[in-house]
Amino acid sequence: MSLHKIFKIIGLVLSLAGVVLLAIIVAKGDDAIRDSGGEGLDGFLYVAYITMVIICVIVLLFVIKGVFAGDIKKTLISLGGVVLIFIISYFLAEGTESFTKDGELVTAQTSKYIGAGLYAFYIMAILAIGSMLFGGAKKLISK
Structure with a gap:
């Protein structure tokens, strides 16, 4: 099977x-x-x-x-790119201490991790949309 x-x-x-x-x-x-x-x-x-x-x-x-x-070289380059996106996102994010609706404390570090995750998502979404648009445009031009 x-x-x-x-x-x-x-x-x-x-x-x-x-x-x-x-x-x-x-x-x-x-x-x-x-x-x-x-x-x-x-x-x-x-x-x-x-x-x-x-x-x-x-x-x-x-x-x-x-x-x-x-090809392990291409895999490691791709993995390095993802790690680089997370590092850039971490340094772009700001962490501020705050409280939730329920009165629980959100530490500055936790806030920074959340912001970094959001920035990483935005960067990867922009790259994905850009690569789809580039691939579609390239396909239209080559025909």
Whole structure:
């Protein structure tokens, strides 16, 4: 049995489990779940956690396989680019100590990490959109 077929079966089983648990939650209704303190959500969350772990493991395996099968120099350059984006984002971010709505303290360092994550997301989004526009324009010009 091929690896693709195994992943399709695992995805189908997890999808079915999610649909069944969602149907149970919908059948109970909002009020019943709110009154129970969210007890009906446990199974749904476990399916989500299992799915996330499986996806992370699969991605890690394929990345490691790709590194050893392909050109390691290109992989390290790409990884260095991502690390550079995070370093630039960290230095662009400002950290200010503040309080949440609930009165909890958000430290300056935590605020700086959040800002750095946002800057990294913005930079990567701009690069992704720019590369799509560049690829599309190049395709139009070459025809």
